[in-house]
Amino acid sequence: MIDDAEPAVRHTAGRPFTYTSWLRSLSDQELAALFTARADLITPVPADIAGLAARATSRPAVVRVLDRLDRFSLQVLEGLLALGDDRASSAPHGTDRRTFSTALDAPAPALDAALDRLRGAALVWEDGGLLRPVTVLRDILTQPAGLGPPMRVLLAGRSADRLNRLAADLGLATGYEGGDPADRIAAAIARTGRLADLLAEVGDDARPVLDRLVWGPPHGTVSQADRDVDAASATSPIDRLLARGLLVATDDRTVTLPREVALHLRGGRLFREVEAEPPRPSGPERTATTVARTAAGQAFTVIRGIEELLESWAADPPGVLRNGGLGVRDLRRSAQALDSDEASTAVLVEAAHSAGLIAASGEVDGEWLPTADYDVWRAAEPARRWVRLAEAWLRSTRVAGLGGTKDARGRSRNVLGEGLDRRSAPEVRLDVLRALAAAPEATAPTGESVAAHLAWLRPRRQGPAFTTLVETALDEARVLGLTGRDALAPHARALLEETTGPRHDDGPAGFAADSAAAAELARSLPEPLDHFLVQGDLTAVAPGPLVPALARELALAADVESTGGATVYRFSADSVRRALDAGRGAGELTELLERHSTTPLPQPLRYLISDIARSHGRLRVGTASSYLRCDDPAVLEELLNDRRCADLMLFRLAPTVVAGRSTRPVLLDRLNDLGYHAVPEAVDGSVQLSRPEVRRAARRAPGELTEPEPPGPELRMAAVRALRAGDEAATAVRSPIAAPEAEPPRSPTAATLAALSSAAVDGRRVWIGYLDTEGRASSRIVEPARVDGGYLTAYDATRAAVHRFAVHRITGVAAVGPGGDPAGRPTGKPAG
Known part of the structure; x- marks a missing residue:
């Protein structure tokens, strides 16, 4: 039995109320909400409620939840732990709501919301009218609210002679006839009036020593701290404090302020300052139009850059290094091709890889090639293409900013290689975007204000590694076009709202079916053009983004010379020959340029095309x-x-x-x-022209560090039913019911699966026929919990145990009446 702590004394009949009992008393909706907050508790589903209690109070599981709490929630939890410590006295453990509210001195709505979050995460449970934190927190939060251990804990290791001397100085009985002297001393010092008298006795010169420890940390360093001293021989302030129990030596060099003394000196308050609300990020204001246009322009640059990069990789793919990464030279060459820096190019490469647009063609001597998903992505609308990249970046554990750094062994980390995965990266990115969204619209928060906001939001994750993830998240958000002039763009705000809700994928390419972010970005992106301007110097100028089909045709016949607000293409003998080699005829190419050019086709370009076509194919x-x-x-x-x-x-x-x-x-x-x-030339004398070979790599599954998707409503409720069934089997009196005497039911396989699934959803018992491994038929009355992987998990009422049934051995399903008897003839549809 997992009781979490020693059972509190309850004035009720039966067994004491425990943490396991509290979990068992929760409704199905409350358990489902717990699994929403802590999905790791049902991975896999525990056998019963006792197993759930053990998993929920394990140290790794609790630490995982603590790392996601904000500063105010942590203050509430530490306050409950400080006031409800079961080691402080023999009274019932826990803290009542009124006492705790007075000690915390926080706004009631914020306190209620924090308590609801902590109860929903099963870190705090209710024992009658008392709030009790799980006991494992005592080993994790060793100094709650900056307070030291209770007096009973500090005196537990003292010798009997020391305890008797301290009790005598306090005017208490000595010896063990009246109970443990440590308990008597702790109870006496905890009285408010007695503490006031002791503080007056030690003198004003001892008060600065206490003031240095009162708000934490509660430990101080003193030479010969564990000295043999009593009230009569005490001369210094430290001696007087030690002789009266206001300080307790914990080793030869350390003294500790007892929790009861610190709370008295604080005036009953738990914290000097309670931060119920996070600091709001602030910074210079931008115009909303400038932010939207800047971010949209960068988003379009990302789309075009990735398309250009992967087209070049398809023709001349870079090799895969031994560690599975991309070579430094290949990254530098790609950056030069995109007219960008290596850091930004690394972000694009990693984003494309996370979106499944590129993959390695093999483990050994492989090449980095576009995948088949790239062709689908390239044909989509620009806004939807960007949303797919941004969503993949948000979910990815890869941190492109770590590329080029050294690992613990001194080896360089390569883009697309090992060592760039960080499990907390997706959560940090969401936190950073939420921090930017917390600022007023069109405001560019400073790095200091974002850091202060995140320090309140994730106080237990502060450190160099977290700071690095925050900085890289801000840089990558700028590169990918989520921010414009350091302010969060409107389409990024829409994407953030969609990310916190359920995902809806439209087809294998993973495009959002109805994306508000794509619609918002589409309003800021320029409309694709179906025309360009051909000039007399054998160049063509596209004043904006071209429609995809026209852009591909023009890129086939001309080379990109410069990009920016307008794209400049240059025609040359090699580029025209490239189009002819791909199967375009001279007339076809000329007609395409004439149809889409807003200016007359220059004579030099006509001559170039005709001259190249005249010599093309003569041999x-x-x-x-x-x-x-x-x-x-x-x-x-x-x-x-x-x-x-x-x-x-x-x-x-x-x-x-x-x-x-x-x-x-x-x-x-x-x-x-x-x-x-x-x-x-073919055997019949005709010219054989073909497109260049299109090479694609197979898309690979994400790495092991990827966080699992949160369980959906159906999975959560199935886990609740399985827990209830397992708990019933583990705790209820074993009284199996008799199996029906009639012939086992028979029904078609499809009807059997439909009936079992329906019964699992409705939580109803059904009558099934089952063949064992030796082919013997039997009848069972079962309560299905879930059907997956070819197995039925159900509570077998005829055996009074949870059992897994192979679906292919179930001969049929029939409805069961209220008394457990078969109701009517076997059918594939359970009775309503």
Whole structure:
């Protein structure tokens, strides 16, 4: 039995009320709310309520909850722990609501909300009219409210001679005939009037010593602290305090202020200052329009940058390092291609990886390639593409800002490699965005005000590692376009609201079905254009983002020269040849440019396209081993006389045909390298043109550090029913009911599954037929808890125990009447 602490004395009949009893008394809705706040309690589902109590009061589980409490909730919890310490006296443990409210001196609404949170997380439970924290907190929060241990604890290790001498100085009876002297001393000192008299006896010169310890820490360092002293021999202030029990030596160099004395000196208050509300982040004000436009522009830059990056990786993929990361040279080359710095490029790479847009093609000698999801992502609207990246970043445990730093062994951490995972990163990012959202709209909070807000929100997580995560979260939010001029953007506020609610995915690509963040961002993004301006210097200027199809066609025929508010493309012989190699005809390319250009097509560009098209495909490579065919014998004559082609061992077959001993792919690549730009030819003489090979990597599952999704309503209620059934089996008197004498029910498999699932949802008992491993049929009356993985978990009333049934061995299901007898004929639909 898990009682959490020694049972309090209850003036009720039966067993004492314990923590386990309190959990058992909660309603199903309250248990479900507990599982919402602490999902780890049902991973896996405990066998019964006693198992739940043991798990809820284990040190790791409690520490996990404490790390998520704000400063005021921690103050409330420490106050309850200080006033309701079961070691302070033999009185019933706990604190009543009125006494605690007076000692804390906090606003009633804030106190009620904090107590509700602590009760909902099962850190505080109610024993009659008393509030009791779980006992394990005593070992975790060793100095609650900055107070030392109670007097009874400090005197427990003292010798009998020391205790008797202290009792005599206090005018108390000595010896053990009247009980433990430590209890008598602690009870006497705890009396307010007695403490006032003792403080007057020690003198004013001893008061500064107490004032230094009263608000914590309660320990002070003194030479020869454990000295043998009494009231008659005391000369110094420390001696007088020790002789009257106002200070207690805990070792040779340390003295401790007892909890009762500190509370008296504080005037009954638990804290010098109670912080019921967090400090609001503040900073310079921006205009709302500027914030929205700046953030939207950066968001569009992110979308375009990732698309350009992955297109280049598809054509020339970087290799995977031994540690699974991206090489420093490849990261630097990618940053140069995007005209960005390496830190920002690392954020984009990690965001794309978290969104499943890139993956390694293999564990050994692999390459970083786009995945099939990238093609779906590229075809989506810009706003929805950004939302997918931002949501993946919020859920990811990867911290791109740690790339390039050293680990504990002195090895450098690589982007996409090991050592960048931090389990708390998703929660820190949400906290940072919430801190930015707590500031007035269009306000850019300073780093100091954000740090102060987070120090109140997560006081137990402060430290260098937490500070690093906060700083990187702010930097990454700026790079990804969640903030504009350091203020939270409107689409980021909408994304934050969506993230705290349930997720709704639309298809395997993971796009939100109805995203308010995407709609908000779409209003700030420029409308995609279907036109550009072709200039006489063989450049084309896109004054804004182009529609995806047109952008891909233009990028195929021209190279991006510069980006910014407008994108400049430059046409060249190589870029036009690239379009022709991809299967575009000269007329088709010219017609595309004329249709979408708002300016007349310059004559130099027309000449360039026609000249490249005229020479494109004149040489055709076939298989003899290989051959060359050209309608112009002079071109073949030039080729045969070219000394650079000597290694090809070419020879003439006809005036317009030359054969070679190398294979067709080798001959084709070699001629292209020499500048002849041959094209392949099919057996029927037609030109074979094909798109470049599209290489994709398989998307991989997220790492092990990813936090599990919180349980949904159905899973929570199923866990509650399983707990109730297990607790009933563990605590109730075992009185199995008789199995029905009729033949076991039979029903179709689909109907059986539907009936069992329905009974699990409704919490009703049903009659099932079951075949054991030897093929013997039996009848069971069961109360289903859940159906998953091909098994039914249910309370078997005919065996008075929780049992797992293989669904494929269940022959059928029938309804059960109120008395436990079969009601009617077997059916796949349980009776209502």
